[in-house]
Amino acid sequence: MKNQLLEKWVSQFTGELYNWAFYKTSSVEIAEDLVQETFLAAVEKVDSFKGDSSAKTWLFSILNYKIIDFYRKKVNQPVRLESGILSSFFDKDGTWQQEKRPKEWHEDETHLLDDDDFQVILQKCLDALPEKWNTCVKLKYLAEKGGEDICKEIGIAPTNFWQIVHRAKIKLRDCIENNCFKN
Amino acid sequence: MHILFLSCLKATELIEKKFHIKLSFREKLQLKLHKMMCEFCSRYEKQSIFIEKGISNIQKKEPIPVDLEKLKERISVNLEELNKD
Numbered sequence: 001m002k003n004q005l006l007e008k009w010v011s012q013f014t015g016e017l018y019n020w021a022f023y024k025t026s027s028v029e030i031a032e033d034l035v036q037e038t039f040l041a042a043v044e045k046v047d048s049f050k051g052d053s054s055a056k057t058w059l060f061s062i063l064n065y066k067i068i069d070f071y072r073k074k075v076n077q078p079v080r081l082e083s084g085i086l087s088s089f090f091d092k093d094g095t096w097q098q099e100k101r102p103k104e105w106h107e108d109e110t111h112l113l114d115d116d117d118f119q120v121i122l123q124k125c126l127d128a129l130p131e132k133w134n135t136c137v138k139l140k141y142l143a144e145k146g147g148e149d150i151c152k153e154i155g156i157a158p159t160n161f162w163q164i165v166h167r168a169k170i171k172l173r174d175c176i177e178n179n180c181f182k183n
Numbered sequence: 184m185h186i187l188f189l190s191c192l193k194a195t196e197l198i199e200k201k202f203h204i205k206l207s208f209r210e211k212l213q214l215k216l217h218k219m220m221c222e223f224c225s226r227y228e229k230q231s232i233f234i235e236k237g238i239s240n241i242q243k244k245e246p247i248p249v250d251l252e253k254l255k256e257r258i259s260v261n262l263e264e265l266n267k268d
Binding site: 010039101102173176 | 200237241
Protein backbone atom coordinates (compact mmCIF):
# COMPACT_ATOMS: atom_id res chain seq x y z
CA MET A 1 0.00 0.00 0.00
CA LYS A 2 2.64 2.43 1.13
CA ASN A 3 4.83 1.38 -1.76
CA GLN A 4 2.12 1.76 -4.31
CA LEU A 5 1.47 5.27 -3.14
CA LEU A 6 5.14 6.18 -3.33
CA GLU A 7 5.48 4.60 -6.75
CA LYS A 8 2.60 6.69 -7.96
CA TRP A 9 4.17 9.85 -6.60
CA VAL A 10 7.52 9.05 -8.17
CA SER A 11 5.97 8.72 -11.59
CA GLN A 12 3.75 11.76 -11.07
CA PHE A 13 6.02 14.35 -9.50
CA THR A 14 9.64 13.50 -10.35
CA GLY A 15 9.64 15.89 -13.31
CA GLU A 16 8.38 18.92 -11.42
CA LEU A 17 10.57 18.22 -8.42
CA TYR A 18 13.60 17.91 -10.66
CA ASN A 19 12.91 21.21 -12.43
CA TRP A 20 12.63 23.01 -9.12
CA ALA A 21 15.77 21.41 -7.72
CA PHE A 22 17.66 22.31 -10.86
CA TYR A 23 16.47 25.88 -10.72
CA LYS A 24 17.78 26.09 -7.16
CA THR A 25 21.11 24.37 -7.69
CA SER A 26 22.00 24.78 -11.40
CA SER A 27 23.36 21.25 -11.41
CA VAL A 28 21.90 18.14 -12.99
CA GLU A 29 23.62 15.73 -10.62
CA ILE A 30 22.79 17.61 -7.47
CA ALA A 31 19.19 18.13 -8.57
CA GLU A 32 18.78 14.42 -9.29
CA ASP A 33 20.27 13.47 -5.95
CA LEU A 34 18.05 15.89 -4.08
CA VAL A 35 14.92 14.53 -5.74
CA GLN A 36 15.99 11.03 -4.85
CA GLU A 37 16.67 11.98 -1.26
CA THR A 38 13.27 13.63 -1.14
CA PHE A 39 11.53 10.36 -1.98
CA LEU A 40 13.70 8.37 0.39
CA ALA A 41 12.75 10.77 3.17
CA ALA A 42 9.12 10.59 2.08
CA VAL A 43 9.07 6.81 2.52
CA GLU A 44 10.19 7.14 6.09
CA LYS A 45 7.79 9.90 6.89
CA VAL A 46 4.82 8.81 4.89
CA ASP A 47 2.94 7.70 8.01
CA SER A 48 3.02 11.26 9.25
CA PHE A 49 1.60 12.53 5.98
CA LYS A 50 -1.92 13.36 6.96
CA GLY A 51 -3.27 14.43 3.67
CA ASP A 52 -4.21 17.92 4.90
CA SER A 53 -2.01 19.24 2.14
CA SER A 54 -1.69 17.71 -1.26
CA ALA A 55 1.01 15.11 -1.79
CA LYS A 56 2.72 17.52 -4.15
CA THR A 57 2.90 20.29 -1.57
CA TRP A 58 4.18 17.85 0.99
CA LEU A 59 6.91 16.54 -1.31
CA PHE A 60 7.97 20.07 -2.26
CA SER A 61 8.30 21.00 1.39
CA ILE A 62 10.63 18.04 1.89
CA LEU A 63 12.61 19.01 -1.21
CA ASN A 64 12.93 22.63 -0.09
CA TYR A 65 14.28 21.46 3.22
CA LYS A 66 16.80 19.27 1.39
CA ILE A 67 17.92 22.20 -0.77
CA ILE A 68 18.51 24.48 2.21
CA ASP A 69 20.28 21.67 3.97
CA PHE A 70 22.51 21.14 0.96
CA TYR A 71 23.61 24.78 1.06
CA ARG A 72 23.93 24.79 4.80
CA LYS A 73 26.38 21.92 4.65
CA LYS A 74 28.32 23.55 1.89
CA VAL A 75 28.64 26.90 3.59
CA ASN A 76 29.24 25.61 7.05
CA GLN A 77 32.60 24.12 6.41
CA PRO A 78 35.03 26.43 8.18
CA VAL A 79 35.31 29.81 6.51
CA ARG A 80 38.67 30.95 5.38
CA LEU A 81 38.59 34.63 4.78
CA GLU A 82 42.04 34.67 3.21
CA SER A 83 43.06 38.26 3.42
CA GLY A 84 45.64 37.45 0.75
CA ILE A 85 43.21 38.27 -1.97
CA LEU A 86 42.49 41.69 -0.55
CA SER A 87 46.16 42.61 -0.30
CA SER A 88 46.62 41.74 -3.95
CA PHE A 89 44.02 44.37 -4.85
CA PHE A 90 44.59 47.08 -2.25
CA ASP A 91 47.61 48.84 -0.74
CA LYS A 92 48.32 48.74 2.95
CA ASP A 93 46.22 51.84 3.48
CA GLY A 94 43.31 50.27 1.60
CA THR A 95 43.66 52.20 -1.66
CA TRP A 96 43.26 50.41 -5.00
CA GLN A 97 46.58 49.22 -6.37
CA GLN A 98 47.28 51.09 -9.54
CA GLU A 99 46.98 48.17 -11.94
CA LYS A 100 43.88 46.82 -10.17
CA ARG A 101 41.80 49.98 -10.36
CA PRO A 102 38.45 49.36 -12.02
CA LYS A 103 38.61 50.53 -15.63
CA GLU A 104 35.83 52.01 -17.66
CA TRP A 105 34.02 49.19 -19.49
CA HIS A 106 32.53 51.23 -22.32
CA GLU A 107 29.76 48.81 -23.09
CA ASP A 108 26.06 49.07 -23.40
CA GLU A 109 24.74 47.23 -20.35
CA THR A 110 21.51 45.81 -21.67
CA HIS A 111 23.19 44.63 -24.80
CA LEU A 112 25.94 42.95 -22.82
CA LEU A 113 23.59 41.13 -20.44
CA ASP A 114 21.94 39.35 -23.37
CA ASP A 115 25.22 38.57 -25.02
CA ASP A 116 26.03 34.84 -25.06
CA ASP A 117 29.78 35.37 -24.88
CA PHE A 118 29.36 37.53 -21.83
CA GLN A 119 27.22 34.90 -20.10
CA VAL A 120 29.82 32.25 -20.81
CA ILE A 121 32.56 34.44 -19.35
CA LEU A 122 30.49 35.28 -16.30
CA GLN A 123 29.81 31.60 -15.69
CA LYS A 124 33.47 30.78 -16.16
CA CYS A 125 34.48 33.46 -13.68
CA LEU A 126 31.90 32.24 -11.18
CA ASP A 127 33.18 28.69 -11.50
CA ALA A 128 36.72 29.89 -10.93
CA LEU A 129 35.82 31.16 -7.46
CA PRO A 130 36.35 28.97 -4.42
CA GLU A 131 33.20 26.88 -4.10
CA LYS A 132 31.94 28.48 -0.97
CA TRP A 133 32.35 31.99 -2.32
CA ASN A 134 30.50 30.96 -5.42
CA THR A 135 27.66 29.62 -3.27
CA CYS A 136 27.43 32.79 -1.23
CA VAL A 137 27.31 34.97 -4.32
CA LYS A 138 24.53 32.90 -5.84
CA LEU A 139 22.62 32.19 -2.68
CA LYS A 140 20.65 35.40 -2.75
CA TYR A 141 19.12 34.51 -6.10
CA LEU A 142 18.66 30.87 -5.28
CA ALA A 143 16.67 31.51 -2.18
CA GLU A 144 14.89 34.66 -3.37
CA LYS A 145 15.38 36.07 0.05
CA GLY A 146 17.17 38.97 1.63
CA GLY A 147 20.71 38.62 2.94
CA GLU A 148 19.80 38.50 6.60
CA ASP A 149 17.26 35.73 6.10
CA ILE A 150 19.72 33.62 4.18
CA CYS A 151 22.33 34.01 6.89
CA LYS A 152 19.85 32.87 9.48
CA GLU A 153 18.70 29.96 7.40
CA ILE A 154 22.10 28.55 6.64
CA GLY A 155 23.46 29.53 10.02
CA ILE A 156 26.37 31.84 9.25
CA ALA A 157 27.06 35.23 10.78
CA PRO A 158 25.89 38.05 8.49
CA THR A 159 29.30 39.73 8.73
CA ASN A 160 30.94 36.59 7.48
CA PHE A 161 28.47 36.29 4.68
CA TRP A 162 28.97 39.65 3.06
CA GLN A 163 32.69 39.61 3.69
CA ILE A 164 32.83 36.45 1.61
CA VAL A 165 30.64 38.11 -0.99
CA HIS A 166 32.92 41.16 -0.96
CA ARG A 167 36.01 39.10 -1.74
CA ALA A 168 34.16 37.06 -4.30
CA LYS A 169 32.86 40.12 -6.10
CA ILE A 170 36.27 41.78 -6.25
CA LYS A 171 37.70 38.68 -7.88
CA LEU A 172 34.71 38.25 -10.13
CA ARG A 173 34.83 41.84 -11.37
CA ASP A 174 38.52 41.54 -12.09
CA CYS A 175 38.01 38.27 -13.95
CA ILE A 176 35.26 39.76 -16.11
CA GLU A 177 37.34 42.83 -16.88
CA ASN A 178 40.31 40.71 -17.90
CA ASN A 179 38.25 38.47 -20.14
CA CYS A 180 35.79 40.91 -21.69
CA PHE A 181 37.42 44.27 -21.77
CA LYS A 182 41.14 43.75 -22.26
CA ASN A 183 42.03 45.37 -25.55
CA MET B 184 41.20 57.07 10.56
CA HIS B 185 38.89 60.04 10.27
CA ILE B 186 35.37 59.18 11.29
CA LEU B 187 33.88 60.08 7.92
CA PHE B 188 36.57 58.94 5.55
CA LEU B 189 36.82 55.45 4.20
CA SER B 190 39.53 53.59 2.37
CA CYS B 191 38.66 52.02 -0.99
CA LEU B 192 38.81 48.64 0.70
CA LYS B 193 36.19 49.69 3.24
CA ALA B 194 34.12 51.50 0.64
CA THR B 195 33.84 48.45 -1.61
CA GLU B 196 32.98 46.39 1.43
CA LEU B 197 30.08 48.71 2.17
CA ILE B 198 29.00 48.62 -1.47
CA GLU B 199 28.70 44.85 -1.22
CA LYS B 200 27.12 44.96 2.21
CA LYS B 201 24.48 47.30 0.85
CA PHE B 202 23.20 44.61 -1.52
CA HIS B 203 22.38 42.42 1.45
CA ILE B 204 21.85 44.52 4.50
CA LYS B 205 20.58 48.03 5.02
CA LEU B 206 23.43 50.42 5.83
CA SER B 207 23.37 52.60 8.90
CA PHE B 208 23.06 56.34 8.48
CA ARG B 209 26.73 56.83 9.17
CA GLU B 210 27.76 54.14 6.72
CA LYS B 211 25.60 55.69 4.03
CA LEU B 212 27.18 59.07 4.59
CA GLN B 213 30.69 57.61 4.60
CA LEU B 214 30.07 55.78 1.37
CA LYS B 215 28.53 58.79 -0.34
CA LEU B 216 31.47 60.99 0.60
CA HIS B 217 33.94 58.42 -0.56
CA LYS B 218 32.28 57.98 -3.92
CA MET B 219 32.27 61.74 -4.47
CA MET B 220 36.03 61.68 -4.21
CA CYS B 221 36.88 58.35 -5.78
CA GLU B 222 36.05 57.59 -9.39
CA PHE B 223 37.31 54.01 -9.07
CA CYS B 224 34.92 53.04 -6.33
CA SER B 225 32.05 54.79 -8.14
CA ARG B 226 32.89 52.73 -11.15
CA TYR B 227 33.22 49.62 -9.02
CA GLU B 228 29.71 50.11 -7.69
CA LYS B 229 28.25 50.53 -11.17
CA GLN B 230 29.97 47.40 -12.38
CA SER B 231 29.06 45.46 -9.29
CA ILE B 232 25.36 46.25 -9.78
CA PHE B 233 25.76 45.12 -13.35
CA ILE B 234 27.34 41.82 -12.27
CA GLU B 235 24.45 41.25 -9.85
CA LYS B 236 22.06 41.55 -12.78
CA GLY B 237 24.18 39.12 -14.77
CA ILE B 238 24.13 36.53 -12.00
CA SER B 239 20.40 36.79 -11.56
CA ASN B 240 20.06 36.28 -15.34
CA ILE B 241 22.08 33.11 -15.23
CA GLN B 242 19.87 31.75 -12.48
CA LYS B 243 16.81 32.16 -14.66
CA LYS B 244 18.11 29.75 -17.24
CA GLU B 245 15.90 26.88 -18.36
CA PRO B 246 16.55 23.56 -16.63
CA ILE B 247 18.72 21.08 -18.49
CA PRO B 248 16.42 18.22 -19.43
CA VAL B 249 17.29 14.79 -18.08
CA ASP B 250 16.04 11.33 -18.86
CA LEU B 251 13.18 11.36 -16.39
CA GLU B 252 12.25 7.74 -16.92
CA LYS B 253 15.74 6.70 -15.99
CA LEU B 254 15.67 8.88 -12.92
CA LYS B 255 12.30 7.49 -11.86
CA GLU B 256 13.59 3.98 -12.28
CA ARG B 257 16.66 4.73 -10.21
CA ILE B 258 14.53 6.17 -7.45
CA SER B 259 12.14 3.21 -7.51
CA VAL B 260 15.02 0.77 -7.23
CA ASN B 261 16.39 2.65 -4.28
CA LEU B 262 13.01 2.76 -2.61
CA GLU B 263 12.73 -1.02 -2.92
CA GLU B 264 16.20 -1.47 -1.49
CA LEU B 265 15.16 0.63 1.45
CA ASN B 266 12.13 -1.55 2.06
CA LYS B 267 14.19 -4.71 2.13
CA ASP B 268 16.12 -3.50 5.15
